[in-house]
Structures are given as C-alpha cells and as structure tokens.
Amino acid sequence: MTDRILTTRMEAHPEDSNTIERFEATEGYGTLRKALSEMTPDQILEEVKAANLRGRGGAGFPAGVKWGFLAPTAPRYLVINGDESEPGTFKDRQLLERDPHQLIEGIILSSFALGVNQAFIYIRGEYPRPARRVQRAVDEAYAAGYLGGDILGSGFSLDITVHLGGGAYICGEETALLNSLEGRRGEPRLKPPFPAVEGLYAKPTIVNNVETISNIPWIVANGGAAYDAIGPEGSRGTRLFSLSGHVERPGNYEVVMGMSWRDMIYDIGGGIRDGKDLKCWIPGGASAPWFLPEVLDEPVTLDDTGRLGSMLGSGAVIVMDETTNVVAAALSVVRFFSHESCGQCTPCREGTTWLQRILERIVSGNGRPADLDLLLDVCDNISPGLRWPPAQTTICPLGPSAVSPITSIMTHFRPEVEAMIRQGAPAGV
Amino acid sequence: MTWSQETLSRAEEILGRYPERRSAVMPLLYLAMREEGGLTTDGMRQVAEYTGLTPVQVESVASFYTMYKDAGVGKYVVSVCTSISCHLLGGDDVLAAIADEADLAPGEIDGDGVLFVERAECIGACGGAPAVQVNYELVEGVEPDAGRRLCRWLIDDQPSVVGSDAMQAEFGGQRSFEWGPGESEGAAGPVPAFGPYGTAESVS
Numbered sequence: 001m002t003d004r005i006l007t008t009r010m011e012a013h014p015e016d017s018n019t020i021e022r023f024e025a026t027e028g029y030g031t032l033r034k035a036l037s038e039m040t041p042d043q044i045l046e047e048v049k050a051a052n053l054r055g056r057g058g059a060g061f062p063a064g065v066k067w068g069f070l071a072p073t074a075p076r077y078l079v080i081n082g083d084e085s086e087p088g089t090f091k092d093r094q095l096l097e098r099d100p101h102q103l104i105e106g107i108i109l110s111s112f113a114l115g116v117n118q119a120f121i122y123i124r125g126e127y128p129r130p131a132r133r134v135q136r137a138v139d140e141a142y143a144a145g146y147l148g149g150d151i152l153g154s155g156f157s158l159d160i161t162v163h164l165g166g167g168a169y170i171c172g173e174e175t176a177l178l179n180s181l182e183g184r185r186g187e188p189r190l191k192p193p194f195p196a197v198e199g200l201y202a203k204p205t206i207v208n209n210v211e212t213i214s215n216i217p218w219i220v221a222n223g224g225a226a227y228d229a230i231g232p233e234g235s236r237g238t239r240l241f242s243l244s245g246h247v248e249r250p251g252n253y254e255v256v257m258g259m260s261w262r263d264m265i266y267d268i269g270g271g272i273r274d275g276k277d278l279k280c281w282i283p284g285g286a287s288a289p290w291f292l293p294e295v296l297d298e299p300v301t302l303d304d305t306g307r308l309g310s311m312l313g314s315g316a317v318i319v320m321d322e323t324t325n326v327v328a329a330a331l332s333v334v335r336f337f338s339h340e341s342c343g344q345c346t347p348c349r350e351g352t353t354w355l356q357r358i359l360e361r362i363v364s365g366n367g368r369p370a371d372l373d374l375l376l377d378v379c380d381n382i383s384p385g386l387r388w389p390p391a392q393t394t395i396c397p398l399g400p401s402a403v404s405p406i407t408s409i410m411t412h413f414r415p416e417v418e419a420m421i422r423q424g425a426p427a428g429v
Numbered sequence: 430m431t432w433s434q435e436t437l438s439r440a441e442e443i444l445g446r447y448p449e450r451r452s453a454v455m456p457l458l459y460l461a462m463r464e465e466g467g468l469t470t471d472g473m474r475q476v477a478e479y480t481g482l483t484p485v486q487v488e489s490v491a492s493f494y495t496m497y498k499d500a501g502v503g504k505y506v507v508s509v510c511t512s513i514s515c516h517l518l519g520g521d522d523v524l525a526a527i528a529d530e531a532d533l534a535p536g537e538i539d540g541d542g543v544l545f546v547e548r549a550e551c552i553g554a555c556g557g558a559p560a561v562q563v564n565y566e567l568v569e570g571v572e573p574d575a576g577r578r579l580c581r582w583l584i585d586d587q588p589s590v591v592g593s594d595a596m597q598a599e600f601g602g603q604r605s606f607e608w609g610p611g612e613s614e615g616a617a618g619p620v621p622a623f624g625p626y627g628t629a630e631s632v633s
Contacts, residue, residue, distance in 0.1 A: 010609070014607055014609055015609070015610060016609075016610060017609060018609060018610065075448075084553050085550075085551055085553065086551070087512040087513045087514065087550075087551040087555065088513060088514055088551075088555050089551075089553065089555070090553045090554060090555050090556055090557075090605045090606075092553075093553050093554075093605070094605070094606045097608065097609060098606075098609050118448065124553070125494070125496045125565070125621050126496070126508075126549075126552050126553065126562065126565050126621070127553065127621075128565050128566065128616070128621035128622045128623050128629075129566070129567065129593050129612060131621070131623050132612065132614060132622070132623060132624060132629060133612075135623070135624055135625060136624075161446045161447065162625070163452075163455070163456070164455070164456065164459070164621055164623055164626070165455070165494070166455050166458070166491075166493070166494025166495070166496045166497055167494045167495035167496035168493065168494050168495065169550065169551070180455070181452060182449070182451055182452055183449075183451035183452045183453065183454035183455060183480065183482075183490060184451075184490060185489060185490055185493040186493060186494070187493075201448065201449055242555060242556060242605075243556065244514035244517075244555035244556050244558060245513075245514050245517045245518070245555075245558075246517060246518075250555070250556035250557070250558070250603070250605070251556045251605060251606055252556065252605065252606050282513070286512070286513055286551075316555070318513055318514055318517070318555070320517060324517065328516070329513060329516065329517065332511060332512060332513045332516040333512075333513050335550075336512050336513070336550050336551065339550050340550060342493075
C-alpha cells in the first residue's frame, strides 16, 4: 500500500532532491519519456479522470472534471497556482523548494494532455527562495530538452514562465490570479465565464494548484485506478497536511486521508505542547469554521469535514490549546481578511473592516454588550443566513471566509466573549 | 532618470517571457524598484512606456499589491508575521520586540532610511512560527530576543546582501520543514531576490 507519493524523493535525498541529476536518477522524467512516445493526450486525460484527484488548492474540485471543461480553441494555457497564502498553509512551499522537477514533469504531462504550449507558474512574491529553486529547475529542464520545442523528439512544444506575485492573498483565487498575470489589479472576476472557457487573455485556461499537478507524474506512471484505490471514496490519494499552532511537532505531513482527527493531532502532531489540553482547531486554513474536541474521532476526509460544517480547504490544521484567547485569535484571522479584501464588493470591504474594529474594541477592553449582536449582524450582511456552506453576496468567497472565525467563537465560546466584554479593560490599559 | 543599459536589456528579456506586453507590468515594477531603491513616479512612467499602458494604469496596479513600496522605504523591509499560527506562538511579541529595538512603530521607517518595520500577513511559514522576513528572505522560529539581535545586526552591520540560510543559522529556530541544500543567493534591497528580475545577489 502506497502511503507516499509527493515526498518520497525529498525524504530519501534531502541533500539534493531539487536537482535534475537526482530527479533523473530516481525515475524522474521517465514517465514523461514513456507518455510522449506511447500515450495520446486523451489517454492521459482519462487516467487523471479515473484517479478522482480532487484539487488541493482549497475548493476540492475534481481535477479531471475541470480539465474536461477546457474549450477546444487555441491557444490555451495552463497556470499553476503557487500563490499559497491561506493562513496555516505552507505545503506548496515545500513542494516548490524540495522537488520542483516533480511539478515540472507534472506540468509537461498535463500540458501534453490539454494541448497547451505555454504554461505559467505563479508564485507569491514573498516566496523568492522557492521561486529561485523552481527557476533553476526550469532552466535545467530546458537544457536537458524536456522543455522548449519538439520535446524529446515528440513534436510537442512547451514553454514555462515563472512569475512572481506582488503580495496579495486574493491572487490565490483563480480569476484574480489570471488578472494579476495579465498585469492588472488582482481582483476576482465574475463567473461564468469560467477560466476553462475564457481565462488568461480571454483564452481557455486551466488553473491548478502546485500539489494537484505534483501528483500527475505518479498518476500517469501508475494509472488512475491505482490512485483511486488509495484512501476513502471522495478523498482519494495522499495529501500534504500543514500542522501548526500549539502542536508538539508542527510541519508538513503526507498522509492517506481517512484517519481520525485524534490521530492527526496526537499521533502525527505529537499532541499539544507542554502537556496542555486541546481547546479547538481549524481543520482547513483560516477560512474554515473551527472544530471542538468532541469531533476528534471523526475521519479526516473532504466530505466528512463538510458534513460537520467546515472544510479541509488547503489542508492547513491550526491547533489551539486551552490557554488560547479565542477572541484575540479570531481578531488575527479577521484582520487578515480585512487586509486582504480587494475592495470590489461592499459587503466584504466594509464588513471585514467593521468586524476587525469591533473585535479590536473587545480585545482592548472597550467592548459593549451590543457588540455580540452587532458582530453577528455584520456577518449576516456578508453571508446571509450564516449557514454552511456559506451564502455569498460577493464575487468571490473571501468575505464569507471572514465570517467563519466569528460564528465559530460565537457558537462555541460565547461565554468567553461575554466575559471579556463584562470585564472591560484589562489591568494597566 | 533613464534605466541603465543592463536594466533595459533585462526588461526586453522579461517582455519576451509573455504573450502580451501588459503581463510584464509586475516584473518590471520590481526592476524599477531595484533601479531606484523603491518605486518612484519616474519608475512607473518607464514601466508604462515598456508595457504600452498609461502611467495611471501602472500606478493602479502597483497600489493594489503590498510589495511595491515607495522609494524611501529604506534598505531593509522587516516583515513580522502575526497571522493566526504566528499569533498563537507569540508573533505579536516578536513584532513588539523588533519595533522596540528599532525604536519604530510598525509602518514607520527610521530617520537614517535603514529600517522599515511592518506587520505582515501570513508568509507561509506557519510550521516555523513565529516567522520574520528581511527583504522577503525568510527566517523561521524567531523568538523576541533573536528578533532584537536581528534588528541590531541590520542597523549596526548593514549587510549588503541578506539571505535566508545565513539569517536562519544566526537568528532562527523551529522550521516548517527541512530546507534541503543551502542557497547562495539573497536580496540586496527591498525587492524579492529572483534571477530573471536581476534582483538576486550572492550572499558574501
């Protein structure tokens, strides 16, 4: 039973897993060589569809289905989303730095399947070290004939451009990313049209996450059915989880989904730091509603997490111990979304700002009893009904994401919020 | 002010990487910053000329993103993360310590134009919280005291190039993951160090 797909090489060869020499010595580009000479683009597409690989960027949309939507006109583009910025997430950084050729082989295979001759890797501006590693790998791949014209004598050509962002979380949203790549403000577009029909330069475009595409070489080498045999239904394959917060052993862990949250936090994460008790955790990045210990024995899958009113999102598990001031923690999350709101839609631009101000007032000891209802009222204006999955009054889901921490503390820790307001200013303020 | 011959040829090279000229706006803005130590009206006008946009369109793009900073931002932008995972592990204390050592409030630059301290949103180092970047070069597991030392080093030594690996060894702690082989390149100014943009320098 396979339990590692993405991190095998970097685990075995920490000293040089990023180089082309090591990549080629460990079967790298072998799949590409074989695929270009023995497979048709449609055969690769079918394997990816059969794998039931769900996107690893946050939305969990099946990659093969997305590929199936690509309009047949040329030119078409493949854009790799390496704008990793969801608080709690640092997995793509590791894949970019430690095994860039795995991603590049995935890009070439995907481009061949999709009829793409120009791909882009959009890396967030705050990731210069990963970008340098990726650019070096791209240069190596060109020099070795895996990129450029007539790759390995197949007649297929592909260019890859590495592009650095300018510091904006919203560019992780795929249509904002495309605007950014076109040299515009990173403002999300109204959908439809979806990028597969009208994407970069209004041409058919597939946008996939770094981790999603890093899985492609394995899927093409071993077959979609083999991938589909790993893990529970609806959550196939392995996944790179980022563990952070008050765990003993933070880090990225590649695991087969379906384990319990207890296993994730206590076995893999080594439990809570300093022998403290667990208070709550965020199961899928800052946008996700928080979980309490009562669901510790529920399985870690996309569908179960959704059923329980949250999401696996980008695979970021943020753990909080019993000493955590949840109002201050919620403020940190809300401040993030307020800072990162692009400003196009009123409910998000104004709502996140107001949520931040109200929370700041409560944390600084100047909260008012009416703030409890006011917080929920502002949230309800951003995402009416406060239900899950959230209703949206905005072009993209950023606004509703800022609602998650508020509904979480108001549902699970309301007495703590009330006590903070009652106590007023802490001593010395 | 006109760009140096080297910058001009690099701009041409960058334009060649995209199917449409407009896409080069963001890389060229970094080039402009590298050329003048920060973004100026003149620099944006140059970028407009190269991409076929109006200066206002270029400024509209630049103002959307946090990393295109005005000239006068100083030699070192010190970004301290206080997003959720860093917040939980004391990022706010690190920010306070660095701000105190530099005698600056977040968002301020010191009188000598050396240091600019900012509160940053998530920089993707959550497993190595609390995390700090200097000119976007990452240091993970920075405790408040180490943050003070980092700050003093920048002010007193004013290194010409800063790189992640060297700073991590000197001031860092817990990392998000094993970084793998060391990197010899770093940043010589408040712009991400990336070869194709001509902004990566060897760390001495």
